[in-house]
Amino acid sequence: MRYLLDTNVLSRQDPHPRARAWILQHQLQIGLASMTIAEIAQGIESLPPSRRRLQLEKLLAEMLEDFPVVVFGTNEALVWGRYVSKASRPLPMRDSVIAATALANNLQVVTENERDFPEVETVNPFKD
Numbered sequence: 001m002r003y004l005l006d007t008n009v010l011s012r013q014d015p016h017p018r019a020r021a022w023i024l025q026h027q028l029q030i031g032l033a034s035m036t037i038a039e040i041a042q043g044i045e046s047l048p049p050s051r052r053r054l055q056l057e058k059l060l061a062e063m064l065e066d067f068p069v070v071v072f073g074t075n076e077a078l079v080w081g082r083y084v085s086k087a088s089r090p091l092p093m094r095d096s097v098i099a100a101t102a103l104a105n106n107l108q109v110v111t112e113n114e115r116d117f118p119e120v121e122t123v124n125p126f127k128d
Contacts, residue, residue, distance in 0.1 A: 002029040003123065004070060004102045006111035007039045007094070010063065022110075022125035031070045031107065032063065035097040070101055079104040087118060 003026060009019060010032075023030065040060055047053040072080075080100035084091055091099070095116045102109045108121040 001031045001068065001070075001105075002026075002107060003110045004031055004033050004098065004105070004107040005036065005067070006098060006109055006113065006117075007036045008112050009110055009125070010036065011040065011043070016126050019112075019125040022123075027066070030110070031068045031105075033098045033101040034069055034071045035094055035101065037064070037069060039094060070105055070107070072097055072101055076101050076104040083119070089118075091118075092116065 005023070009023070012019075037060075040056075040063075044053060044056045044060060047056070076097075077100075080097060083100050083103060084096050087096075095113075098109060099117045099120045101107075102117075102120055108123050109117050110123045110125060111117060112124060112126050114122045114124055
């Protein structure tokens with residue numbers, strides 16, 4: 001595994017064709033952070049019972065089948081502590097957990113929001 005998908009790549013309503021192609025091309029090298037699963041699950045849980053909610057629940061189940069989940073464990077927690085302590089600005093909790101997960105596992109974060117991951121190697125599949 002080489003890459004960790006950021007939540008913003010997975011949660012777009014209309015995935016960009018370039019990003020979709022990039023993901024398909026690298027699918028066997030991609031993992032999901034447990035924080036990404038939590039973010040998506042929270043979004044689903046905030047919805048009332050509906051066709052849309054059922055559709056998103058199905059998509060989440062498919063993601064869990066298609067990609068391995070990289071958990072936030074002890075090593076990731078230690079890396080997170082160092083990462084946020086050294087940051088030159090306050091970092092959002094969720095993004096910093098994804099960043100620490102990537103750093104602890106030598107992965108690049110695949111994101112549209114590279115600025116949210118200072119000092120972390122990123123790939124932006126939406127760029128030319």
